[in-house]
Amino acid sequence: MxxxxxxxxxxxxxxxxxxxxxxxxxxxxxxxxxxxxxxxxxxxxxxxxxxxxxxxxxxxxxxxxxxxxxxxxxxxxxxxxxxxxxxxxxxxxxxxxxxxxxxxxxxxxxxxxxxxxxxxxxxxxxxPLADLDAFQEQTGRKEPYRVFTPFYRAWNGYVRSRLAPPPAVAAGGLPIARLSGGGSWSVPGELAGLLAAPVPEDERPERQLERFLGGSLQAYEELRDRYALDAGSGLSRWLNVGALSARRAYGLALDAARTEDGREPLAFGGAADWRADAAGQLELALPGSGEGPGSAPRDPSAAAARSGAESWIRQLAWREFYLYQARFDADFFRYEEQVDLSGLTERHAEAWRQGRTGIPLIDAAMTQLRTTGELPNRLRMIAAMFLCKNLLAPFTAGERWFREQLLDYDATLNRGGWLWSSSLGFDAAPYFRIMNPVVQSKRWDPDGAYIRRWLPERAGWSAAAVHEPSPQAVVDLKASRARAIETYKRLLAKPSRPLDRLH
Ligand SMILES: Cc1cc2nc3c(=O)[nH]c(=O)nc-3n(C[C@H](O)[C@H](O)[C@H](O)COP(=O)(O)OP(=O)(O)OC[C@H]3O[C@@H](n4cnc5c(N)ncnc54)[C@H](O)[C@@H]3O)c2cc1C
Missing domain, CATH: 3.40.50.620 (HUPs)
Incomplete structure (x- = not known):
C-alpha cells in the first residue's frame, strides 16, 4: 500500500x-x-x-x-x-x-x-511548470539566470516544447483504500467549521480561470496595472494552494492565443527548438501571433486575446522565476543574513500596517489588505517599496505582515516580491528607483476611485486633491526618498558596512 x-x-x-x-x-x-x-x-x-x-x-x-x-x-x-x-x-x-x-x-x-x-x-x-532542475541542466549554464528577460526567453521556449500532456489519472480512478481504524488525529471543531465554508460555483478555481480567459484576458495587457479596475485573474489564491494547476492555466492561456486557422498551440506537441529560443533566434511571440509585416490578424478581438495571453503568461513566468531563484540562489531565503539590516527601523511600521501613514494610496492599500486579504500587484510593489525605502524598515517586517494577511500568501512569491522591492536578490528594483505613491496614484488611477473606495474620509475629495498626502504624514516623500537612496547605497555596498542606527 x-x-x-x-x-x-x-x-x-x-x-x-x-x-x-x-x-x-x-x-x-x-x-x-x-x-x-x-x-x-x-x-x-x-x-x-x-x-x-x-x-x-x-x-x-x-x-x-x-x-x-x-x-x-x-x-x-x-x-x-x-x-x-x-x-x-x-x-x-x-x-x-x-x-x-x-x-x-x-x-x-x-x-x-x-x-x-x-x-x-x-x-x-x-x-513549477517546468522541471526546473532539468531545465537548468539543459541550458548548459554553470550559473543560474540572474535577469528575468533571458530567463523568460529560455523558459518560454523550454516549456512550450516540453510541456507534457496533463496527467491522466484523477483521484476517482485510483484504488484508494480506507484507514483500518480510528486514530488520534481528529480535526478540532473550529477547523471543521471553516472547512465547511461553501465556495460559490463561480468562485471555484476552474470557473474563475474560464471566466478570466474568456473575458478579462483581452484587456489584461492594457488594464493590469489599473488597480481600481481589478483586472487581474485573481487566480494566485488557487494556484498557491494547488487547487488550480499552473500547467492547466498555462495550457488554456495558450489555447486562448490559438491561431485563426485553429492550429494547435505548440505547447502540446509543437517542435520549437527551445535552445534556439534561449539564444534569441526564435520569435518570442506566442504561436501564431501573426506578428510581423503583412500578417496583421483579421480579427481584432483575437489579436487582443493573443496579446493578453502573452502578457499573462509573462506573469506566470515571474512566478516561475521566483520558484527558480528559490532553487538556485542559495541566499534566496537568507538575504537578511547577507546584508546588515540592523540599522533600519520599525518606528513607522505599525502606522504602515494599520493604514495610518497619511499617504492616501498607501493607507487605502493597507486598508484593503487588512479588510479582505487582497491587494493588486502594483499596490504590493508600491506599499512594499514605501515601507522598505521611505520608512526604512527591514523588508522582513513587511514580509511578515503580508504573510499574516495575504489570502494568496506563498512563502516563495512573497519573499520574491519583498526582495525585489528592497533591491535584493536577482533582477531586483535598482536601489535609486523608488516609486512615489502620489505619482503612481495619479498615473494609474487619475480619478482616485481606489482611494475613495478604501478611505471613506476622502470619498468627497476632488480628483486633484484626493491623491495628496495629509499634513500629518509620517514622512516627507522627497526627503525620505533622498535618505533611502543614501542608506541603500551603503547597505548594498560590498562588503556591507554597518549602518548608523536609525532608531
Ligand atoms: C511585495 C510583494 C509580495 C507578494 N506576495 C505574493 C504572495 O504571497 N503570493 C502570490 O501569489 N504573489 C505574490 N506577489 C506577486 C503578485 O502580486 C501576485 O501574484 C498577484 O497580485 C496575484 O494576482 P492575480 O492572480 O490576479 O495575478 P495575475 O495578474 O492574473 O497574474 C497571473 C499569475 O501570475 C503570477 N504573478 C503575477 N504577478 C506576479 C509577480 N509580480 N511575481 C510573481 N508571480 C506573479 C501569479 O501566480 C498570478 O496568479 C507579491 C508581490 C509583491 C510585490
Missing amino acids: YLFIHRKDLRAGDLRAFDYAASLGMPGIHALILDPAQLGDGRAESHPGRHFLRAAGLLLRDYAAQGAELQLLHGNPALVLDELLEREPIREVVVTADHTPYARRRDERLAAVCRSRGVRWTALEDV
Missing part, C-alpha cells in the same frame, strides 16, 4: 503524483494533514488560513464527488506519519516536492520517519 499526502496540491486531478501512484499497482491511502504549526495560534482565522481551509474543504468534496475517500487528519505531520506507518501496511510515501525552508525541515523529518521504518519516500516535482 502507498500513502499520498496532499500539501500545496489541493486538487483531485492533474497531479503527477496520481499518475505515479497508478503506476505503483497497489492500493493507497490519500491524506491531508492539517498542521498546527501552520494553522495554530489563531492562524486558521487569518485570511490565508481561512482560504487554505476553504480549499481543503473543496478538495474533500471533489474527492467525494469522484467516489474517492480523502483522510483528513490533524497533528504534527511527523508524528501522524509515524503512527500511520505503525498501523497500516504502507510501503511507500508519495508527496509533491516543496522547497520553502519550513517545508524542507518538515520533509526532512518525514523522510527520516520513513527511513526509520524501512518505507520508501518519493517527492515529485510538480509545483
Whole structure:
C-alpha cells in the first residue's frame, strides 16, 4: 500500500503524483494533514488560513464527488506519519516536492520517519511548470539566470516544447483504500467549521480561470496595472494552494492565443527548438501571433486575446522565476543574513500596517489588505517599496505582515516580491528607483476611485486633491526618498558596512 499526502496540491486531478501512484499497482491511502504549526495560534482565522481551509474543504468534496475517500487528519505531520506507518501496511510515501525552508525541515523529518521504518519516500516535482532542475541542466549554464528577460526567453521556449500532456489519472480512478481504524488525529471543531465554508460555483478555481480567459484576458495587457479596475485573474489564491494547476492555466492561456486557422498551440506537441529560443533566434511571440509585416490578424478581438495571453503568461513566468531563484540562489531565503539590516527601523511600521501613514494610496492599500486579504500587484510593489525605502524598515517586517494577511500568501512569491522591492536578490528594483505613491496614484488611477473606495474620509475629495498626502504624514516623500537612496547605497555596498542606527 502507498500513502499520498496532499500539501500545496489541493486538487483531485492533474497531479503527477496520481499518475505515479497508478503506476505503483497497489492500493493507497490519500491524506491531508492539517498542521498546527501552520494553522495554530489563531492562524486558521487569518485570511490565508481561512482560504487554505476553504480549499481543503473543496478538495474533500471533489474527492467525494469522484467516489474517492480523502483522510483528513490533524497533528504534527511527523508524528501522524509515524503512527500511520505503525498501523497500516504502507510501503511507500508519495508527496509533491516543496522547497520553502519550513517545508524542507518538515520533509526532512518525514523522510527520516520513513527511513526509520524501512518505507520508501518519493517527492515529485510538480509545483513549477517546468522541471526546473532539468531545465537548468539543459541550458548548459554553470550559473543560474540572474535577469528575468533571458530567463523568460529560455523558459518560454523550454516549456512550450516540453510541456507534457496533463496527467491522466484523477483521484476517482485510483484504488484508494480506507484507514483500518480510528486514530488520534481528529480535526478540532473550529477547523471543521471553516472547512465547511461553501465556495460559490463561480468562485471555484476552474470557473474563475474560464471566466478570466474568456473575458478579462483581452484587456489584461492594457488594464493590469489599473488597480481600481481589478483586472487581474485573481487566480494566485488557487494556484498557491494547488487547487488550480499552473500547467492547466498555462495550457488554456495558450489555447486562448490559438491561431485563426485553429492550429494547435505548440505547447502540446509543437517542435520549437527551445535552445534556439534561449539564444534569441526564435520569435518570442506566442504561436501564431501573426506578428510581423503583412500578417496583421483579421480579427481584432483575437489579436487582443493573443496579446493578453502573452502578457499573462509573462506573469506566470515571474512566478516561475521566483520558484527558480528559490532553487538556485542559495541566499534566496537568507538575504537578511547577507546584508546588515540592523540599522533600519520599525518606528513607522505599525502606522504602515494599520493604514495610518497619511499617504492616501498607501493607507487605502493597507486598508484593503487588512479588510479582505487582497491587494493588486502594483499596490504590493508600491506599499512594499514605501515601507522598505521611505520608512526604512527591514523588508522582513513587511514580509511578515503580508504573510499574516495575504489570502494568496506563498512563502516563495512573497519573499520574491519583498526582495525585489528592497533591491535584493536577482533582477531586483535598482536601489535609486523608488516609486512615489502620489505619482503612481495619479498615473494609474487619475480619478482616485481606489482611494475613495478604501478611505471613506476622502470619498468627497476632488480628483486633484484626493491623491495628496495629509499634513500629518509620517514622512516627507522627497526627503525620505533622498535618505533611502543614501542608506541603500551603503547597505548594498560590498562588503556591507554597518549602518548608523536609525532608531
Ligand atoms: C511585495 C510583494 C509580495 C507578494 N506576495 C505574493 C504572495 O504571497 N503570493 C502570490 O501569489 N504573489 C505574490 N506577489 C506577486 C503578485 O502580486 C501576485 O501574484 C498577484 O497580485 C496575484 O494576482 P492575480 O492572480 O490576479 O495575478 P495575475 O495578474 O492574473 O497574474 C497571473 C499569475 O501570475 C503570477 N504573478 C503575477 N504577478 C506576479 C509577480 N509580480 N511575481 C510573481 N508571480 C506573479 C501569479 O501566480 C498570478 O496568479 C507579491 C508581490 C509583491 C510585490
